[in-house]
Amino acid sequence: MPEQSPLELAEGDPFGPHNLPYGVFTTADQPERRRLGVRVGGHVLDAGAAAHALGSPYAALLDQPGLNPLMAAGRTAWRDVRRALTAWVTVPAHRPDIEPLLHPLGAVTMHLPYEVADYVDFYASEHHATNVGRIFRPDGDALTPNWKHLPIGYHGRAGTIVVSGTDVTRPSGQRKAPSDPAPVFGPSVKLDIEAEVGFVVGTPSRQGSPVELASFRDHVFGLSLLNDWSARDIQAWEYVPLGPFLGKSFATSVSAWVTPLEALDAARVAPPARTHDLLPYLDDADEEEPGGFDLRISVSLNGRVISEPPFSTMYWTAAQQLAHMTVNGASLRTGDLFASGTVSGGRREERGSFLELTWNGTEPLELPDGKRTFLEDGDEITLTAWAPGPDGTRVGLGEVTGRIVAG
Numbered sequence: 001m002p003e004q005s006p007l008e009l010a011e012g013d014p015f016g017p018h019n020l021p022y023g024v025f026t027t028a029d030q031p032e033r034r035r036l037g038v039r040v041g042g043h044v045l046d047a048g049a050a051a052h053a054l055g056s057p058y059a060a061l062l063d064q065p066g067l068n069p070l071m072a073a074g075r076t077a078w079r080d081v082r083r084a085l086t087a088w089v090t091v092p093a094h095r096p097d098i099e100p101l102l103h104p105l106g107a108v109t110m111h112l113p114y115e116v117a118d119y120v121d122f123y124a125s126e127h128h129a130t131n132v133g134r135i136f137r138p139d140g141d142a143l144t145p146n147w148k149h150l151p152i153g154y155h156g157r158a159g160t161i162v163v164s165g166t167d168v169t170r171p172s173g174q175r176k177a178p179s180d181p182a183p184v185f186g187p188s189v190k191l192d193i194e195a196e197v198g199f200v201v202g203t204p205s206r207q208g209s210p211v212e213l214a215s216f217r218d219h220v221f222g223l224s225l226l227n228d229w230s231a232r233d234i235q236a237w238e239y240v241p242l243g244p245f246l247g248k249s250f251a252t253s254v255s256a257w258v259t260p261l262e263a264l265d266a267a268r269v270a271p272p273a274r275t276h277d278l279l280p281y282l283d284d285a286d287e288e289e290p291g292g293f294d295l296r297i298s299v300s301l302n303g304r305v306i307s308e309p310p311f312s313t314m315y316w317t318a319a320q321q322l323a324h325m326t327v328n329g330a331s332l333r334t335g336d337l338f339a340s341g342t343v344s345g346g347r348r349e350e351r352g353s354f355l356e357l358t359w360n361g362t363e364p365l366e367l368p369d370g371k372r373t374f375l376e377d378g379d380e381i382t383l384t385a386w387a388p389g390p391d392g393t394r395v396g397l398g399e400v401t402g403r404i405v406a407g
């Protein structure tokens with residue numbers, strides 16, 4: 001019997017031709033040569049080599065060590081390249097050219113797929129913000145007065161974003177519990193995760209020109225799963241009044257795969273009903289396209305699912321976040337990454353952080369190997385997700401994984 005082609009995928013494969021996420025890989029025989037790849041089932045297609053083999057006009061965009069040139073090329077190029085890739089992996093006549101350029105995922109090393117420019121992190125889940133407000137500020141209102149009027153965010157540290165699979169060293173820092181007489185220094189004892197989705201900018205914008213809600217698709221290339229590792233003890237002491245700093249800047253993990261927005265057309269949903277009138281630049285009531293995404297996230301600790309945060313519950317949309325972060329005229333650069341904020345649903349088993357899952361350590365998770373409050377050295381956290389695709393298919397978003405090592 002002839003060997004089955006890697007292009008003949010099982011029915012319902014979440015990495016079929018309806019998905020085609022981008023990544024950057026190296027092979028063992030050429031560990032220094034980073035190449036742009038596209039995931040097809042359990043393989044990665046060497047996109048540059050495929051473009052050359054087929055005489056494609058997109059070879060200059062695809063024969064690259066990273067995604068930046070394609071991201072900068074703009075929406076029409078994104079659509080055309082995706083059409084070409086779809087044909088390359090589906091038209092039988094291309095098989096003899098394409099098949100030799102497919103590498104099994106187990107035989108490649110994945111890298112950060114683009115150079116991160118600026119990094120911004122939002123705070124867009126009403127459930128998360130309410131929980132964190134109750135925990136950190138028990139004497140005040142859970143939501144701050146501005147929360148329903150603008151998507152709150154802060155600028156993070158672009159240079160410490162790492163690709164899935166990278167170990168995370170437990171950070172040290174200052175902490176001071178309210179009952180402590182003075183601050184102490186040492187390894188964080190409240191190391192946590194935040195299950196998030198990161199949106200990456202392709203097309204830049206000019207300084208002084210805000211990006212409107214309706215221009216979201218012209219600028220945003222795609223999205224990835226993201227874990228915003230957070231040291232809650234460092235954060236709780238340092239954040240007043242300027243916000244998160246060292247408690248969140250030591251490492252942020254992203255998936256090796258960037259899913260193009262076009263692959264998620266069937267996953268667009270309306271965000272939750274707005275409870276407050278919005279200023280015109282944020283008012284999405286009359287937008288043609290619903291601003292939410294129906295992404296079903298799953299969080300695992302050492303291989304066991306501990307939470308399933310639903311992204312569809314996010315109050316602020318990525319388009320509103322983009323409009324807000326540019327409304328003052330701040331420009332966008334190719335590679336700017338903005339994260340959604342922790343995704344938490346309304347139920348306990350939908351919370352996207354240990355802070356919330358264990359109520360700041362006061363209600364430990366009961367796991368087969370004992371009670372758990374925050375992360376221990378050796379723990380491995382994996383986020384996965386899928387979204388509805390066309391015709392009842394699923395779009396896999398890959399995974400972001402990281403293991404805690406002692407500091």
Ligand SMILES: O=C(O)/C=C/C(=O)CC(=O)CC(=O)O
Nearest residue numbers: 122123124132136194341342
């Ligand atoms: O309310 C606070 O003091 C801060 C809460 C956070 O941890 C902010 C954050 O990282 C935003 C998010 O991921 O939703």
Ligand SMILES: [Ca+2]
Nearest residue numbers: 121194228342
């Ligand atoms: Ca965060």
Ligand SMILES: [Mg+2]
Nearest residue numbers: 228229248252
């Ligand atoms: Mg972080």
